[in-house]
Amino acid sequence: MADMCGGGTKFESDFKLIKQGAEAKLYEGTYLGRPTIVKERFKKSYRHVDLDNHLTKERMKSEARAVLRCKLAGIRTPALYLVDFERRRIYMEHIQNSTTMKDYIAEISEGTVNGNAEDLLMKLNPVAQVIGKMLGTLHANNIIHGDLTTSNMLLVKDGSEMPTVVLIDFGLSRVDSSVEDKGVDLYVLERALISTHANIDQLFQTILSAYVKENKTESQAVLKKLDEVRARGRKRIMVG
Template sequence: MEEDLQLLKQGAEAKVYKCTYLGLPCIVKERFQKNYRHPDLDACITKERIRNEARAIARCKSVGVKTPCLYLVDFDRRRIYMEHFTHSISVKDVLISLKSELKDEIDVPAVSKNVAVMIGAAVRRLHDSNMIHGDLTTSNMLLVPRYLKDKKEFRWHDYSELELSLIDFGLSYVESKAEDKGVDLYVLERALISTHNDYPDIFNEIMLGYTRKGEAEVAETLAKFKEVQARGRKRTMVG
C-alpha cells in the first residue's frame, strides 16, 4: 500500500493521499509529527484528534449526514483510511464554475440556491445532534452523485441527482451550547464572504435550508449567531 500512496495535498496538520484499499478507491489522511512538541505529548494529542475525527464521521452517519465511509483507523501510522468519492466536485469549485465558462448554459441562481439549501440542511442535522464541524468552508463540502453507472453520467449542475457530503472533521467536537453552534455558522458566513463574494445572497439561502425543519427550535442558536456576528463586525471596525 505504501507504494500506492499518491499525495493530493498538504495542510498545516496533515497530508492527504489517495490510494486503493482492499480494491476500493481510498483517501488517507496522515497527521504528521510536530517537532516543536514533546514526542509523548505530540503522540497523545494526535491520537486524540484522530479518535475525535473518526467518531465524528461515525456520528454523522448515524444522524443522516453524508460523509466518506471509514475503512481503517491506524494510530501507529497516524492515519485515517476512508472512502474516496472519485466522481465528486467541491462546492467551492461548483460556485466558481457557475461564474465562469458554464454560466450561460445553466440556471445559475437555481443551482446556487439549491446547493445552498442542501448545505443548510446538512449543517442543521449536525447541530441537531450537537456536533460542531469547526471548519465549515465550501472546500470541505462535496457534491457526489446518488447513483452512477458511467462517468459520463456525472452532471454536477443537476442537483436533483446529487447529494452533499461533508468532509474534514479534524476540528470537530460535540457540544450542545448554542454559542458554539452560532460560531460554527459565523465561520461559514466569513468563509463565504472571503471566497464567494459574487454570491451576496448565498448565506441567506443556506439559512433557508438550516431553518426549514423549524426556526423556533434553533432560535437560541440564531440569536447567538447574531451576537457573534456583531462582535466580529465590531472587531473589524475597531481594527
C-alpha cells in the same frame, strides 16, 4: 515491519501522495479493493512529543466519533475504513466524481452571464438547500464541524436531480456542543462564503432558511448567537 515490501514500504507502493496540506498529507490508492483516501497527520516538532502524540490521537478520535454520529444522523461523509493511531493515518472512502463546493461555485460563476447575481443564485439554489438541510441536521444532532468552508463540502456529480453533498475534514469537530458553538460554526461558513465567493451574499440566507426548517427547536437561539458572534467580529475589526 509487517508492511515492508522490497526496498520501500507497502504503503508507499500502494498509495500516491496527492496533497500536502497545513496539517496533513493526503494519499490516494486502494485499500481492501476500495478506492481510498489516506490522511496522515504531521508530527509537530515544536511540540513535546508526548503532547503532540496525545493531541493527534484526540483529534483522530473526535474525527472518527463525528463521522460515526453523522452516519447515524443520515449525513453523508466518507466511510471510515481504518484508524491507525500509531502511523497517524485515517483510511476513508474516496468520494468519486466529486468537486469541492468552492470549485463548483467558481465553475457556475464562470458560466453566468456578466456575473449576474440573480442568475447565479438561481443556479446555486438547489445545492444551497441541501447544504442548509444538512447543517440543520448536523446541529440538531449536536455535532459541530469546526471548519465549515466550501472546501470541506464535496458535491458528487452523479447526474441525479437532487445534489448530493458530502461533508469532509472533521479534524476540528466536536459531538458535545452548545448553542454558542453552533452559532460560531455558522459564522465560520458565512465568513468563508464572503471571503472566497464575491457576489453571493444571498446564498448564505438560502442556506440559513433551509437550516431553520431542519433544526426547528433551537434555530432561533442559534441565529441569535450568530448575530452576537457577528457583532463581536465587527468590533474586533473596528478595534483592530
